[in-house]
Amino acid sequence: MKIALGQINTTIGDIDGNVDKMIAFAINAKQGGARLIIFPELAVCGYPPMDLLLKDSFIAANLNGLERLRESVTGIAVLVGFVDTNPGDGRPLFNACAFIDGGEIKARQYKTLLPSYDVFDEDRYFEPAHEYVPITIDGISVGLSICEDIWNAKQINTKPRYLIDPIERIVEQHPRLLVNISASPFSTGKEHIRHDLVRNQARKHGVPVVYVNQVGGNDELIFDGRSIVVNAEGELIARGNEFTEDLIYVDIDATDDAALQVSNGVIRSSSDDRTVNSYKAVVLGTKDYVRKCGFSKTVIGLSGGIDSAVVAAIAVKALGAENVVGIAMPSPYSSQGSLDDAQALAKNLGMEYHVIPIERGMNAYNDMLAPIFEGTNRDVAEENIQARIRGGILMAISNKFNYLVLTTGNKSELAVGYCTLYGDMCGGLAVISDLLKTLVYDLAKYINEEAGREIIPKSTMEKAPSAELRPNQTDQDSLPPYVVLDGVLQAYVEQRRKPDEIVRLGYKPEVIMDVINKTDRSEYKRHQAAPGLKVTTRAFGFGWRMPIAQRFKETVGQETYQVVSK
């Protein structure tokens, strides 16, 4: 029996489009000789639907979509994720998998483990499964699970998050094959964790596992695909593309009572490098956000610095040079070198480029504010005005020409608040807001290597980073060196380490506490940040939920360090 994995890119709420796509994939798979095609979690409505799930009309449209799929697909069985209603007590919905065969919905398996951490909110909507529904296809019993259901295995959790392991329950029914439909978002390194998890489940239970993941960007989340099939020994038999749709097959043979034989799978290449993975992820995330929001063109402020250069290169890769407009907005504090670098970048990328000096705007603000600012010294207020004029210009261009503004801030800046709310934070999508500055440099190098020529100008990569908001300013006037800053941030933000633990990594207590204090104090800025593409295990954004008006302070040992900052 041939099984197809339909690794598709759905759009949330585009139920007609998603069903059309599944019908087309099913027809292809049937022509490819498959007896069954498997689609990802909630493929009918797209994942994550969030509070659209609270609309009865959304649930009804999703059920109609499932009906249309059932009626339209003939000659091949389908496993597909959808939202089912819960007529009983408890939460109103189920995260469900339908088994469609012979024009009938033969079974509905619900999800047991509902992730409610990081970016996940499934307890908000769904009642967990209370039973397991075995299905049989051509005499082969198949155990169904949905995404998180395979993640509570003791072998990967020192302390299981849930009190039950649904896979243990499912294998009590002696399925000969396990299928898991997923919508598992990308973060760097996660492909290995997933692979190990699936392999371990197969080995532990002596059953092959087919794992089908969705692909594509949905707001902050990027799904990398990489659906896999492993045999009962845990050997990799098939793997789908990374970061693009795919339709792959495996053959299943049930010759005797021993484990099923799984064969003839294709194993697509999978990047194994943090830089490459991050780059491919944000390219896909940018492409899908722009497209799924209904935009075609984008506009980016080009400072001549590394962040905007990398964002422009990502945007050109994602959307084509004809859909990316660069605007340099020099002030009297901008160096000629920066302007030259911005221009060189735009030329290297082949994108439209304009220069709009902002001095007139600065003078106007100075004049307007002169009476109220009389007797005060120049400070961060004047610096922020420059950033806000630039933001205003980009938004005016956005409003006039219907271009989406791409925000260029990196994660290091967003962490410590080295960015201007309503200034450089303006935009519809923050492309690199989950990439620490040091990783942005790695991406720049990779972009040039991949192109085989200079895309990001060498001088952009080599000069000292500067916001150029006052004469001779560099980022390191206000911040520790980026290698230190990023080391502390990785420990504090991504690994959730305590200050004392970070000290043991070799950083100075006063530096650690300065970084932590700056990070904690910048919550109000992040609260109003553009949605940012998630590439790490912990991004600022939907999965980072901190109160703003709060007083908690961490310390190194018993000591509190004074904040020294601009």
Added chain:
Amino acid sequence: MKIALGQINTTIGDIDGNVDKMIAFAINAKQGGARLIIFPELAVCGYPPMDLLLKDSFIAANLNGLERLRESVTGIAVLVGFVDTNPGDGRPLFNACAFIDGGEIKARQYKTLLPSYDVFDEDRYFEPAHEYVPITIDGISVGLSICEDIWNAKQINTKPRYLIDPIERIVEQHPRLLVNISASPFSTGKEHIRHDLVRNQARKHGVPVVYVNQVGGNDELIFDGRSIVVNAEGELIARGNEFTEDLIYVDIDATDDAALQVSNGVIRSSSDDRTVNSYKAVVLGTKDYVRKCGFSKTVIGLSGGIDSAVVAAIAVKALGAENVVGIAMPSPYSSQGSLDDAQALAKNLGMEYHVIPIERGMNAYNDMLAPIFEGTNRDVAEENIQARIRGGILMAISNKFNYLVLTTGNKSELAVGYCTLYGDMCGGLAVISDLLKTLVYDLAKYINEEAGREIIPKSTMEKAPSAELRPNQTDQDSLPPYVVLDGVLQAYVEQRRKPDEIVRLGYKPEVIMDVINKTDRSEYKRHQAAPGLKVTTRAFGFGWRMPIAQRFKETVGQETYQVVSK
């Protein structure tokens, strides 16, 4: 036996401050003759702590705080909410209530029902209780529950959200008194729902109920207090203040095996009017947000319109006139009447007031953008520039003088996107973003009535609302009359009704679909909005979680209406 209800206003993360406050309340209650004082849910760390709960150091500090409370309070027993760790499998924490008596923690009861809807995320952090721990004080058995635990009663839910009702389990142990510690946020009308709920629980089980709620603003949430005690017949015996801290008492008598007698409670007055409740709520929310964020002064853009006038009056009530600065920023499209109204308002409120004309800024933007805008017509781009210049001026003043900018947009605007991102949406707190425009008018009337004189100028209340971003503009050029708009929004946003249901309320299908389409398309603006004070059952903000890049469209019947809008 006298019992005290400690209805306190905690600050999230200010564990020392919260514990100090509880020690002071406990000493007062002891002097008042109380045998027991009861504090709200998570009173040690403040509610809602959100992702601070993911920090081990936060949990440790909270446990240290509980220890200090235990050691410091003598001669009176305490019930208090805190976060406990879960050493077993499952989620890492418990939402807990400690019973402290005689210097010992005698019992810990955990919360069973973990709300995960609207603004609540408790499944993200907590494992539910798996058992009920009866406590006894002076021979009286008391059943403990925490907030949501009393909300799954069949009599208030046609379809219970949870499969168990913990109160049913607790009463199996025959407690003679039920205590519930809560952090139940305000929304208009909720005081009646709560009162009915507590009364019904008492009647159903024939047991008096002591319900202790927290008070105060924490980011978007406003807790109104109004702790109550009802006797076994459900009669109201005591009620705490609305919107301020309180320490109230009741006497409990256990003369025989019949129900306990509850007496000698004070019943504070409770407002019964949507306008008055909303007003008191946002005054408290503003006061606490500003104070808990460490600000003292605020700045507001005064347009002469009703929204900024009401926000200024709220701010003056909350913070005092000396802490509110008004800035009028007229453009060539501003009427003299608007400028006069702004000035009159500032004078009526006794607040500092400045006029900063923005024409120079507009000219500068025109000049800067002339090359790229050449050949285009004036449109919303130019209108938004004006709003963004104003936002930039307010932010510059904020940066220079460390004033918090209060945002003045109302819920009707925020719903349909009749507001400018990075323009009039700038600010640290959106004071009236959960008040529909019609309710803003009601507040204006009430503010003048309460003052017994004209605070909000009559002409502000009587003129046609206008953004004054082009000549002779009024809001109704782009929007339906506010009474219609607000009716549709209340049905669509707050009551989650389908378009077909809204038609049955008497609104025209094309108007309904225009409002719905505008609302759905404005998600990207709300994503970057300032935190806004929640006063209704459904506010935009943390409890409103919609995807941005999505395609779901609702219809009236089968018909799709074309959007007609700017």
